[in-house]
Amino acid sequence: MGAGVPETTRQRILDAAVEMTTEAGWASVTMSRIAERCGVSRQTVYNDIGAKPTLAKSLILRELEQFLAGVSSAFDAEDDFLRAIRQATYAVLDRAQDNKLLHAVVSATHGADTELLPYLTSHSEGLLGYATAIIHEHIRKFDHGLSDDQADAAIEMTVRVVLSHVMQPTKSPDETADDIAWLMSRVLRA
Template sequence: MTTESGWSGVTMAALAERVGVSRQTVYNELGSKEGLAEAVILRELARFLSVVEAAFDAHPDVLVDAIRAATYGVLELAQDNKLLHAVVSATHGADTELLPLLTTHSQSLLEVAKAVVTERVTPYDLGLPTDRLEVAIDVVVRVVLSHVMQPSGPPAETADGIAWLAGLALRGA
């Protein structure tokens, strides 16, 4: 609905009608339009994180290769994601309501993403103290999200650069 008519065109009543339930059911499930926004963002995040998990599964022995594949997959998915483009390109009025959930108020998004990446990185024997590993994961997740929001080059090139940088940090351990 957001890609069709913008976030301002999405109402709880219209959503209820679209999915065939009562408006009260939607409110009971989501609480408010802000709750709906968070649910939409977290659903999209789950799609992106499934790409991350698949990349780590495909590269169980070389962390830098897993980082490269995960970054590439995320950036490829972002490139063609109509909802993400609708949110990022909204520049006026109520259509900017979703943008803070991806940027300035993105704490839950960051926490979920970092938790998944931490879980996937932990099996690699890095010899890094926990506090340093947390810093490295935080930086990589934030850089990837930054490129999702505002790409600066083709996904493959960006993924190579992020993997190179991660490899330097990991070798510096």
């Protein structure tokens, strides 16, 4: 939170859920334990968030918004399309390296605590749609030569590749960002 901006009950609940997930796994998160940690009633947690599946979705969407803020900053700061793609990719991958919630979700795939994972993988339509829409708005300022349909396809595939590298990195954020920018340079030449 920024200085002087009061934290809402909803934010405190989400923060508590992240802390509990990173400390002991998603299975340890209950509405009662969140209420206790936040100093509110269990009913307040339900009123502000809803049931646990809604909490899971809210956590993932809040993380996505934070990742997309970095993407937006990269596109806003650049006047070259490929540099903007490279910087946006780097921003996501760099943030992912140290994201405790993301690490808790991904590391859970090796155990039984995988309830959050579908929000990043098999049930990620909302995530992909939201990310694609935000990026599509940002790329309008560039003369990239792609039709709207081509731009949507390129964005979706790029988002999927970046998400894959978030989930299972094989290189440093710098190297992967360079690779994705190179790949997009080939798409733009075609």
